[in-house]
Amino acid sequence: MRVAVDMKLCESHGQCVFAAPQVFSFDDEEYLVYEPEPDDALRDRVEKAAAACPVRAITLGPAS
Amino acid sequence: MTGDGRRHLVIVGASLAGLRAAQTLRAEGFEGELTVVGAELHAPYDRPPLSKQALTAPGGPPDTALPVPDGIRARWLLGRPAVALDPRAATVTLADGTTLPYDGLLVATGAAPRRLPPDRGAPPRRVFTLRDREDAHALRAELTPGRRLLVVGAGFLGSEVAAAGRALGLDVTVVEAGRLPLERVAGSAVGAFVADLHRTAGADLRVETTAETLHSGPDGALTGATLGDGTTVTADVAVLALGAVPATGWLAGSGLDAEGGVRCDRWLRALDTEGRVVPGVFAAGDAARVPQPLADGQPMALGHWSDALDQAATAARTMLTPHSPHALDAVPSFWSDLYGARIRSVGLPGAADEARVVEHDAVARRMEVSYHREGRLVGALTVGRTARLAAYREELHRRSTTVPAG
Ligand SMILES: Cc1cc2nc3c(=O)[nH]c(=O)nc-3n(C[C@H](O)[C@H](O)[C@H](O)COP(=O)(O)OP(=O)(O)OC[C@H]3O[C@@H](n4cnc5c(N)ncnc54)[C@H](O)[C@@H]3O)c2cc1C
Ligand code: SF4
Numbered sequence: 101m102r103v104a105v106d107m108k109l110c111e112s113h114g115q116c117v118f119a120a121p122q123v124f125s126f127d128d129e130e131y132l133v134y135e136p137e138p139d140d141a142l143r144d145r146v147e148k149a150a151a152a153c154p155v156r157a158i159t160l161g162p163a164s
Numbered sequence: 165m166t167g168d169g170r171r172h173l174v175i176v177g178a179s180l181a182g183l184r185a186a187q188t189l190r191a192e193g194f195e196g197e198l199t200v201v202g203a204e205l206h207a208p209y210d211r212p213p214l215s216k217q218a219l220t221a222p223g224g225p226p227d228t229a230l231p232v233p234d235g236i237r238a239r240w241l242l243g244r245p246a247v248a249l250d251p252r253a254a255t256v257t258l259a260d261g262t263t264l265p266y267d268g269l270l271v272a273t274g275a276a277p278r279r280l281p282p283d284r285g286a287p288p289r290r291v292f293t294l295r296d297r298e299d300a301h302a303l304r305a306e307l308t309p310g311r312r313l314l315v316v317g318a319g320f321l322g323s324e325v326a327a328a329g330r331a332l333g334l335d336v337t338v339v340e341a342g343r344l345p346l347e348r349v350a351g352s353a354v355g356a357f358v359a360d361l362h363r364t365a366g367a368d369l370r371v372e373t374t375a376e377t378l379h380s381g382p383d384g385a386l387t388g389a390t391l392g393d394g395t396t397v398t399a400d401v402a403v404l405a406l407g408a409v410p411a412t413g414w415l416a417g418s419g420l421d422a423e424g425g426v427r428c429d430r431w432l433r434a435l436d437t438e439g440r441v442v443p444g445v446f447a448a449g450d451a452a453r454v455p456q457p458l459a460d461g462q463p464m465a466l467g468h469w470s471d472a473l474d475q476a477a478t479a480a481r482t483m484l485t486p487h488s489p490h491a492l493d494a495v496p497s498f499w500s501d502l503y504g505a506r507i508r509s510v511g512l513p514g515a516a517d518e519a520r521v522v523e524h525d526a527v528a529r530r531m532e533v534s535y536h537r538e539g540r541l542v543g544a545l546t547v548g549r550t551a552r553l554a555a556y557r558e559e560l561h562r563r564s565t566t567v568p569a570g
Contacts, residue, residue, distance in 0.1 A: 113499055114508060114550045115470060118557050126551035130506075151184075154212065154469060154499070156231070 101140050102161040105132060109157035116149035116158060124149060137163060171196035173483060174256055174264055175238075176246045177272030178202025179230075180210065180469065181449030181476040185270050186236050188480035198238040199264060201256070203245035203273075206297060207232060212469055214300040215321050216501055219307060219328035225300060246273070249418040251442050268444050268483040271415070271426050271434065272476060275408035275450040275467060288380030288387075291402045294321060306401045309333035314389055314399035316375045318345035320500045320507075322405030323358060326367050327503045336367040337397050339389075341374050350509070350533075350545055351519035357531055357547065361503045370395075378402065410451045410465050420445065425453035425465035431489035432479035446483055448475035454492060457564035458542045459515040468498045495560045496543075497553075505529045508550045511543030511560045523549070 103123065105116075110132050116124040117132075123146055124134045138146060140163075150158040173189060175182045178200050186200055202208075210228040218225035241258065248257040249269070256264045277293035292303045303325075307313065313329040315322045318340035329336040342348060344355025345362070362369045373393040381387045388398040410425035421427040421437045426447035428434055432454065434445040449472035453463040474494035481490040500507040513519070516535035523532040532552055535543035541563065544556035 111501075112506060112550050114553055115497070117551075117554050118495070118497065118510075121554055121558075125554070128551075130548065130550055152470060152473060154210075 101138060101143055101146065101163055103134060103136055103138060103146060104159050104161070105134055106157045106159070107132070109155045111155055113154050115152040115154060119149035119152050120145035171267040172265065173198050173268045173270070174266040175200045175270045175272055176256060177270075177274055177449070177451065178204065178206075178240065178242060179208050179272070179274055179449075181272035181274070181451075181472040182270070183208040183230055183232065184473050184476035185272060185448060185480040185483075186238050187233060188477045189484065190236055192481060192484055194484055196267075198236070199266075200238045200240050201244060201246050201258060201264070202240070202242045204296060205243040207240070207242070209297060211295070214297065215294055215324040216328065218300045219304050219325070220331045225297075225304065228297075245414065247414050249415055249420070249445070251418055251420070251445055254444055266444065268486075269446065270476075270479055270483065271412070271445065271447040271451050272449050272472075273411040273414070273451045275465075276411045277404065278406040278409050280404065280406075284378075287404075288378055289383075289385040290400060291378060291386055291404065293404050294325065295408070303401070303403065307332050307334060311335070311400040312337070312398055314339065314375070314386075314397055314402040315405060316389075316402065317405035317407070318342075318358070318362070318369065318371075319349070319405060319407060320346070320498075322403065323362065323502050324500060325403045325405060326362060327365065327501075330365045330367055330503070334401075337399065338362055338367050338369045339373060339375050339391060339397075340369065340371045343372055345369070345371075349514040351513065351516070351535070353519060353521045353524060353533055354507075354513075354531065354545060357524070357526065358502065360526055361505060361529075365503050370397075375402075408450065408467055410453070412451055425463075426451055427453045427463050428455070430455050430491045431482045432475060432492060433482065433486075433489065444486075446479040448472065448479040456496070456512060456515070458496075458512045458560065459537070462515075464512075464515075466496055466498075468496055470494075470497045493565065495557050495564060497557070505547050506550060507545065507547050508553055509543060509545040510553050510557045511535065511541070513543040513545050515542050 208230040244258045312335040315326045315338045345358040347355035373391045375389045377390045412422040415422040434442045455461045513535040518536045531547035
């Protein structure tokens with residue numbers, strides 16, 4: 101599974117961090133950092149994260 | 165699940181919670197008939213930008229439509245508000261007289277702005293409330309530089325409108341009944357922080373007073389207001405940001421306990437005035453009052469975006485399997501953006517009896533506060549420190565799954 105976050109849209113709401121802390125976190129400057137190819141076992145959580153993002157910055161795709 | 169193909173589910177309220185419920189129903193394999201009823205003519209759209217970017221973005225308000233995925237296969241009855249519910253007959257009546265029978269019904273009608281008491285008469289022109297797209301468009305058209313804006317109520321909505329007014333170059337006066345903005349929901353430290361944001365940005369914040377009388381000129385347009393402390397303020401445009409009331413008036417006579425939001429159990433099943441489950445009826449979002457484990461199970465209508473999503477998804481699942489209902493398992497969360505400061509909270513700061521300030525840096529615009537009730541963590545709020553919230557949220561989640569939910 102591939103994850104992409106459009107950083108031009110991201111407003112650091114943190115909803116994705118709450119939903120899938122294994123994949124999304126913040127750096128010291130409040131910028132979002134994430135694992136672009138998370139394990140498929142995390143799919144459920146990542147889908148929740150994408151759905152919870154208020155600005156819909158997160159897109160999911162098949163692994164490359 | 166059996167017999168799905170014959171079931172007809174009806175969602176009343178075609179916005180965030182209604183759309184999320186519809187999405188969840190289909191994602192969980194519901195194959196029956198689905199009808200979504202909406203008072204507004206618009207397809208679902210997002211409200212948070214209406215008090216932020218929609219007021220200030222150059223080149224017109226951005227499109228805030230919520231994407232409706234293919235495969236929802238719903239019948240959309242838009243511009244047709246529901247006016248009555250009869251849970252015994254299992255029917256909803258719409259304003260145009262249509263009667264819809266249902267096998268399951270979700271109330272997702274959101275909230276409406278609190279208005280001035282009707283004995284005050286009709287307000288002058290250029291006095292606004294802000295809830296829907298039309299409100300935002302109309303208000304935006306009046307926010308021209310050089311004008312004087314009066315904001316009544318310094319909650320999150322009022323504060324955001326004031327910030328937009330300052331960003332657009334208007335003179336802004338904010339009137340707040342409390343000692344500080346947001347004190348009731350977030351405590352005095354955050355209140356002082358927000359008061360400081362307003363004043364630094366040049367807004368004239370008047371606290372511990374209210375707008376008593378709104379004045380208008382010969383053309384009926386606003387000219388100013390007299391405040392409770394006897395002072396007067398001149399203004400060309402006013403926004404009343406006095407809070408929101410759950411839009412449940414249409415449920416009068418249905419037997420539901422719907423005053424101040426449809427009272428639900430933690431499976432989002434609607435309750436009647438005797439506290440009994442009303443079969444087939446559910447509620448979610450701003451229209452629902454849901455038991456909050458962090459507030460000892462007290463039912464509360466939160467009015468937060470992410471809670472509307474969480475509740476709608478859970479309610480939809482319970483609708484599909486009423487005999488093995490899904491309990492809400494979510495930690496409330498809220499955000500606001502004020503003068504560029506990012507305010508984020510988790511849990512229920514408003515339910516606390518004590519606020520502990522961990523960090524307060526007015527210059528760097530950073531803040532971290534934890535909230536406690538009888539010594540136990542019930543919430544946290546940060547400004548410019550969102551990263552810190554994740555740990556609080558984990559802790560709150562643990563707590564809310566181990567205490568009785570009422
Ligand atoms: C200007 C503004 C800014 C906000 N900013 C933030 C923010 O920064 N952060 C945050 O967390 N939350 C914010 N919120 C709150 C957030 O938008 C709400 O929590 C969310 O919209 C709730 O979704 P909902 O679907 O329950 O209700 P709503 O979005 O209110 O949708 C309810 C829908 O039901 C319709 N309806 C009402 N009565 C009937 C009827 N009788 N029949 C049929 N349809 C009916 C309404 O027209 C509406 O379309 C903001 C709200 C506003 C208004
Ligand atoms: S939820 Fe969306 S906006 Fe918030 S941090 Fe994640 S990607 Fe960014």
